[in-house]
Amino acid sequence: MKRRDLFAASLAAGIMGSTRRVRAATPDASAALGRTALHGTIPRIVPVRAHADQIMDIKVCLRPFRPAGPRMDVEHVAGKTVVHNYGHGGSGWSLSWGAAYMAVGHAAATLERKVAVVGCGIIGLTSALTAQRAGLDVTIYTRDLLPHTRSVRANGSWTPDSRIALTQQAGPEFARTWEKMARYSWQTYRDYLGMPGNPIDFRDNYTLSDTAPDAADHVPVPADAAKGTFATTGMPQSSAEFAEYASRISDIIPAPELLAGADNPFPVAYARRTPLMIYNFGAYGHLLLEEFHQAGGRIVIREFHTPSDLADLPERVVINCPGYAARDWWNDKSLIPVRGQTSWLPPQPEAPYALEYKGAAMISKSDGVMIQGYDMYGLGEMDGVGNSFEHPDRAEAEKAIAIIGDLFTRFQLRDG
Amino acid sequence: MTLSFTLRVTFVVSVLVACLHIGQAWAGPHSTAQAGSQSGSGHAVSFSAEQVAHGAQIYAGACAMCHGADLEGGHDVPDLGTYFTARWANTPIDQLAGYISRAMPLMAPGTLPPQDTAALVAFLLHQNGVISATDAPLPMEEARLAKLRFPVPSASSVMGGKP
Incomplete structure (x- = not known):
């Protein structure tokens, strides 16, 4: 959900010897830009109208964070083979197709033809569709359908290693599993590009800063030893504990380009542009549901309270996709809530891009302009960790919108 | 996808029971016979540790570049783990060996000698959690392989991941 600070990411990559670091440190080089546009061509940017009195919705989600990474093992409970996902x-969202592919593999290996999927968020839906594509007969059991699930309270963009695990607790083996999931998912998403209604799309994402990419304020705050770590306190204590795996798939993810000097249309000193994959919830959600029904899938509205409730299901294999609800329904206390809030302004299709500035992110999507304060307090990955207040905070929304709004009050249209 | 098998003993036992049950009740879609194979036909599958080691070498050299170091396959390449075992369960093993020897590796089909093919099958069985019945090597001859069936997935192959 949270967009990473690409400046910080480039610093990290630089330490590992990536060439991106070199590009970032030498704006005049800007070789990458020359590949895609005439040098000196300023991208035509229509300003986004970001005003708090335009808010049409504020959504709050609780990211289901597990320090050891997602739960994807198989259990035998209540007479059922339960595949967790x-x-x-x-x-x-970003890992959904890859995670579904792994979970359905476990289900298929039971040789059962009928499977139940519990939950109909993005993990449940993609698990159900993947099971159908593997020739299985699928019933989804769910309390809520997509417009009401926590999944649609995300910001809806490609963030495959955002609060996915803690490096130590997940271990090196999970890094490999993550890479497989991310690659598989990315490739599956391509199948939904260029379709009517743009269920999946790309936006140019501009990462903006008033200070140089290698300035002190972009360096991640070092871990405070006095605070301890997850291992000593049972809760993550610093950004440094969170796993970053993005560099494992940099060969297939479009790289950032620096917009140097005259190529930068924004009223800030530094700008980078990165193509960002986004999910338009409305178009994509309806499309997935349609596909599920067309393939003969059934949906049963049902709520589960304890694992023994599964005994009543006619299916002997269950793919369990409850998201954060697993904390209650499967009594998984290892789940840590990570609060995130998005506010939504009316769609502005004339300004189809995304940006990040001062800890606020904006993505102009087909169903609205999303504005999120993902790191307005300098907490990095710790922002929202342990916070299960799933209620809109209007002041936070207005603060994030003001950051974007202020940027555009200083914006000067060039080029007529 | 290869995942660590950090399992509690109770899980192993209960899933083992479940899988035996499934194996008896369900004849796989590719199956021409009715019974599960691990004990069903009277011809338990055996392969030797040497074959598994040799198969691992062949796999690394001829197969891993497409099917992945962990047999995980990919978006455009079949996996050789959970989906693979579901596809081949209960099928006479000569069909799998014949397919490998005729069609694989894709860039040089028909180049694997019979002993390499048998070693690859042994390796694939081993990687998918099949326990060899004895130390006897998997035969190379089609007629003998035809009497063996690809085992239904065992507990260890259905179980995966970390809790």
């Missing part, structure tokens, strides 16, 4: 943190 939950706890993907802020990366559920």
Whole structure:
């Protein structure tokens, strides 16, 4: 959910010897830009109208974060083979198809033809569709359908390693599993690009800063030893504990380009542009539901309270996709809530891009302009950790909108 | 996808029971016979540790570049783990060996000698949690392989991941 600070990411990559670091440190080089546009061509940017009195919705989600990474093992409970698929943190949308592919593999290996999927968020839906594509007969049991599930309270963009695990607790093996899921998911999403209604789309995402990418304020805050770690306190204590895996798939993810000097249309000193994959919830959600029904899938509205409730189901294999609800329904206390809030302004299709500035993110999507304060207090990955207040905070929404609004009051249209 | 098998003993036992039950009740879609294979036909599958080691070498050299180091396959390449075992369960093993020897590796089909093919099958069985019945090597001859069936997935192959 949270967009990473690409400046910070480039610093990290630089330490590992990436060439991106070199590009970031030498704006005049800007070789990448020359590949895609005439040098000196300023991208035509229509300003976004970001005003708090335009808010049409504020959504709050609780990312289902597990320090060891998502739960994807198999259990035998209440006479059922239960394949777990939950706890993907802020990366559920992004990893969904890859996670579903793994979960359905476990289900298929039972040789059962009929499977139940519990939950109909993005993990449940993609698990159900993947099971159908594997030739299985699928019934989804769910309390809520997509417009009401926590999944649609995300910001809806490609963030495959956002609050997905803690490096130590997940271990090196999960890094490999993550890479498989991310690659599989990315490739599956391509199948939904360029379709009517743009269920999946790309936006140019501009990462803006008043200070140089290698300035002190972009360096991640070092861990405070006095605070301890997850291992000593049972809760993550610093951004440094959170796993970052993005560099594992940099060969297939479009790289950031620096917009140097005259190429930067924004009223800030530094700008980078990165193509960002986004999910338009309305178009995509309806499309997935349609596909599920067309393939003969059934949906049963049902609420579960304890694992023994599964005994009543006619299916002998269950793919369990409850998201954060696993904390209650499966009594999984390892789930840590990570609060995130998005506010939504009316769609502005004339300004189809995204940006990040001072800890606020904006994505102009087909169903609205999303504005999120993802790191307005300098907490980094710790922002929202342990906070299960799933209620809109209007002041927070207005603060984030003001950051974007202020940017555009200083914006000067160039080029007529 | 290869995942660590950090299992509680109770899970192993209960799933083992469940899988035996499933194996008896369900004849797989590719199956021409009715019974599960691990004990069903009287011909338990055996392969030797040498075959598994040799198969691992062949796999690394000829197969891993497409099917992945962990047999995980990918978006455009079949996996050789959970989906693979579901597809082949209960099928006579000569069909799998024949397919591998005719069609694989894709860039040089028909180049694997019979002993390499048998070793690959042994490796794939082993990686998917099949326990060899004895130390006897998996035969190379089609007629003998035809009497063996690809085992239904065992507990260890259905179980995966960390809780």
